[in-house]
Structures are given as structure tokens and as C-alpha cells.
Amino acid sequence: MGEILCLNAGSSSLKFALFRADAGGEPTPLAAGKIENIGLAPHLIVRDAGGGAITEQRWTKDDKATHETLLEDLLGRIETSVGEDLVGVGHRVVHGGPDRFAPARVDDALLAELDGLCPLAPLHQPHNLAAVRAVARLRPALPQIACFDTGFHHGQPAVATRLALPRALTTEGVRRYGFHGISYEYIARRLRELDGPATGGRTIAAHLGNGASLCAMDKGRSIDTTMGFTALDGLVMGTRCGTLDPGAVLYLFQEKGMTPEQVEHLLYNESGLLGVSGISSDMRALLASDDERAGEAIDLFVWQIARQTGALAASLGGLDSFVFTAGIGENAPEVRARVAARLGWLGVEIDEEANRRGEPVISTTSSRIVVRLIPTDEERMIAIHTADLLREETKP
Ligand code: ADP
Numbered sequence: 001m002g003e004i005l006c007l008n009a010g011s012s013s014l015k016f017a018l019f020r021a022d023a024g025g026e027p028t029p030l031a032a033g034k035i036e037n038i039g040l041a042p043h044l045i046v047r048d049a050g051g052g053a054i055t056e057q058r059w060t061k062d063d064k065a066t067h068e069t070l071l072e073d074l075l076g077r078i079e080t081s082v083g084e085d086l087v088g089v090g091h092r093v094v095h096g097g098p099d100r101f102a103p104a105r106v107d108d109a110l111l112a113e114l115d116g117l118c119p120l121a122p123l124h125q126p127h128n129l130a131a132v133r134a135v136a137r138l139r140p141a142l143p144q145i146a147c148f149d150t151g152f153h154h155g156q157p158a159v160a161t162r163l164a165l166p167r168a169l170t171t172e173g174v175r176r177y178g179f180h181g182i183s184y185e186y187i188a189r190r191l192r193e194l195d196g197p198a199t200g201g202r203t204i205a206a207h208l209g210n211g212a213s214l215c216a217m218d219k220g221r222s223i224d225t226t227m228g229f230t231a232l233d234g235l236v237m238g239t240r241c242g243t244l245d246p247g248a249v250l251y252l253f254q255e256k257g258m259t260p261e262q263v264e265h266l267l268y269n270e271s272g273l274l275g276v277s278g279i280s281s282d283m284r285a286l287l288a289s290d291d292e293r294a295g296e297a298i299d300l301f302v303w304q305i306a307r308q309t310g311a312l313a314a315s316l317g318g319l320d321s322f323v324f325t326a327g328i329g330e331n332a333p334e335v336r337a338r339v340a341a342r343l344g345w346l347g348v349e350i351d352e353e354a355n356r357r358g359e360p361v362i363s364t365t366s367s368r369i370v371v372r373l374i375p376t377d378e379e380r381m382i383a384i385h386t387a388d389l390l391r392e393e394t395k396p
Contacts, residue, residue, distance in 0.1 A: 003078070016032065016034065145390070189381070305342075324336050
């Protein structure tokens with residue numbers, strides 16, 4: 001069929017991955033990379049499928065590189081290496097609203113619909129859509145597919161999606177959606193490969209990165225999750241607050257006289273691990289610090305994971321397996337061990353050595369709960385959907 005480019009566009013970064021898709025089967029990875037520090041001094045790094053660096057480039061502020069010029073540069077590099085074979089671009093789009101859950105071909109009507117959801121995900125949605133528009137301007141003939149982070153949670157029981165607000169608000173879409181769905185869909189897929197139709201049984205997957213959430217899955221289907229109406233709810237994150245008494249938000253408005261923009265910035269960018277520690281949003285920096293506040297931030301991070309795992313285990317009516325994934329989940333054995341210790345009452349027992357080495361199963365053989373470590377691969381999931389949709393469209 002040809003090559004597929006997957007894009008995950010943020011405010012100052014662009015993650016990408018290139019896959020080769022054939023007539024059938026899963027696309028195979030060719031290269032992946034990211035451009036960081038966009039707007040200041042962008043830095044591009046591209047790695048081959050084995051993880052070896054193949055290209056690196058830095059721009060200075062004087063180069064005036066924008067998201068669009070950098071994307072144009074990236075498309076140029078890809079076309080130089082794969083010729084005319086780029087057949088589609090798949091995007092991570094954080095919010096699909098109440099009606100969009102399956103991956104969809106992007107057109108003007110869909111873009112307009114997704115634009116309307118920007119206030120629900122101000123940190124991500126505008127940047128995701130800007131990348132779609134930039135590709136449309138640069139390569140108008142290239143098909144683009146949107147994959148929604150909310151999609152995997154579609155089909156949750158209604159009670160899990162409801163907020164206890166007046167019904168008129170629920171009807172207008174003020175409800176729980178859940179996010180990180182592309183990551184959880186990939187985890188469910190891996191669990192099916194590892195465990196067959198049981199797919200881990202009653203599983204809680206913990207996606208612990210800069211954004212962090214838990215998803216309760218029953219045989220691979222999402223039935224509850226910690227993020228809600230927006231990606232602010234749930235766990236303590238790098239700079240986001242997680243679960244919060246709405247009375248605290250009223251206090252910020254009424255007693256502190258803050259504007260909506262100031263409150264939004266505080267909740268999305270100044271809270272979480274950064275806010276509590278006053279040091280960093282980066283778990284590596286906090287683990288390396290001997291400052292008491294760093295310890296308090298990690299304590300709260302672990303406490304909330306354990307506390308909200310208890311809630312999701314109740315939604316599932318029990319627990320058979322627990323999965324760690326994403327930056328912290330995959331790379332921080334100390335955090336995994338501390339979470340596991342708090343889940344001992346549920347029957348979680350960790351093999352210290354397996355945990356330290358980061359093995360695929362880190363629970364002991366006598367643990368009632370199987371604890372797995374599954375590296376997530378959102379780009380691969382986007383490539384799978386993009387290839388499937390393009391194949392569907394070209395079917396005779
Ligand atoms: P994003 O949500 O931006 O995709 P990631 O999944 O890459 O984020 O996760 C980023 C987080 O993972 C950061 O807090 C970072 O400190 C943490 N992390 C990455 N590697 C390690 C490590 N070796 N030890 C501890 N934390 C790590």
C-alpha cells in the first residue's frame with residue numbers, strides 16, 4: 001500500500017512515526033522521532049525502528065521556524081526517503097466529543113466539529129487540529145485520519161459517564177469522556193495477544209506519563225476511567241491538578257479574584273507534581289531530589305494512584321490484573337514498587353528483582369493479581385487505524 005505518517009502534535013512538540021503498510025496485516029515501523037522546543041530553539045531527532053539515531057538537527061531562534069515550516073521540512077525529508085509512497089497521515093486528536101469515537105477521514109465539516117471541542121481540551125486539541133490544517137495546506141491531496149483519545153471509552157455504562165449536575169448540562173455534553181484511549185486500546189490489544197480472549201480479565205491499566213490516568217477494563221473494554229469531562233480530572237499529573245473539589249475553583253474566583261484564564265493556567269500548567277514540589281514536573285528530577293517537597297509530591301502521586309485504583313476495582317467488582325505503562329510506568333521501578341505496596345490489600349505482590357529489571361510480568365507467582373509492564377505505542381495504534389481505514393476506502 002505505502003507509508004503512513006502518524007502525528008501527535010502538542011504546543012511545543014511534534015511526535016511522529018513512519019510505518020510501512022501492506023495490503024494486509026499490521027503496519028511495520030520504519031522510523032520515529034520528535035521535534036521539541038518549537039517556538040524557541042527546535043530540535044529534531046529521528047530514530048530508526050531499532051532505536052538508533054538517524055538524523056538530528058537544531059534550529060536557532062533566528063531561523064524563525066514555526067510548526068508549519070517544521071512540518072514542511074519533515075514531510076520533505078520523508079518524501080525524499082520514501083519517494084511518492086506516502087499514502088496517508090494519521091493524527092492523534094484528543095477529543096472526539098459525544099459523537100465521534102471511531103477513527104475518521106478528516107474533511108472541513110469534521111474539522112469544524114472538532115474545533116468546537118477546543119474549550120474541552122485547551123492544552124491539546126488546538127495543536128492537534130493545527131497540524132491537520134497544516135498538512136492539508138502543504139499536501140492537499142494526502143488523506144488524513146483522526147484517531148480520538150476519547151474513542152476507546154465509548155460504550156462505558158451510562159452511569160460511569162454521568163456527572164451529578166442538572167440534566168440539561170448533561171444533554172449539552174457536560175459529561176465524563178475519558179482520555180488516553182489510543183494508549184489503552186493498544187494495551188487491550190497486547191493483553192489479548194498475551195492472554196487470549198480473557199484479555200487480562202478485570203484489569204486496571206495505569207498510563208503514567210506527563211498526563212496520567214487509570215482505565216478499568218473488563219475483558220479489554222473500558223468500563224470506567226479517572227479522567228472525565230476534561231483531561232484535568234483523576235490522578236496527580238506533571239502540571240495538572242487531577243481530582244479537585246470544585247469548591248477550590250470557586251475560591252480561586254471569588255476570594256482570589258482570579259480570571260478564567262488565570263485559573264485555567266493554574267490548573268493545567270502550575271499544579272500537579274510541579275505545583276506540589278515547587279521544583280519540577282519531571283518524575284526523574286523529583287526522584288533524584290532530596291528536597292522534602294519532592295518527596296511529598298511523589299507521596300501524593302502514589303497515594304492518588306492507589307486511592308483511585310480502589311475506586312476502579314469497585315467499578316469492576318474485583319481485579320485480576322494491573323498494567324503499568326507510559327514514561328513513569330515503564331521506567332520508574334521505585335514508583336511501581338510504592339504503588340504496588342499500597343495495593344497489597346487487593347492481593348498485589350511484586351517480585352522486587354523482576355520489577356527492578358523491568359520484566360513483562362513483575363508480580364510474584366503467588367500474587368493474586370498479575371502485574372504487567374507493557375510499553376505503550378500510541379503511534380502504532382494510529383497507524384493500524386489509518387491503514388485499516390485507507391484499505392476500507394480503496395476496497396472495490
Ligand atoms: P507524555 O505524557 O508527554 O508522552 P511520557 O509518557 O514520555 O510523557 O512520560 C514522561 C514522564 O516519564 C516524566 O515525568 C519523566 O520524568 C518520566 N520518566 C521517563 N523516564 C523515566 C525514568 N527513567 N525514571 C523515572 N521517570 C521517568
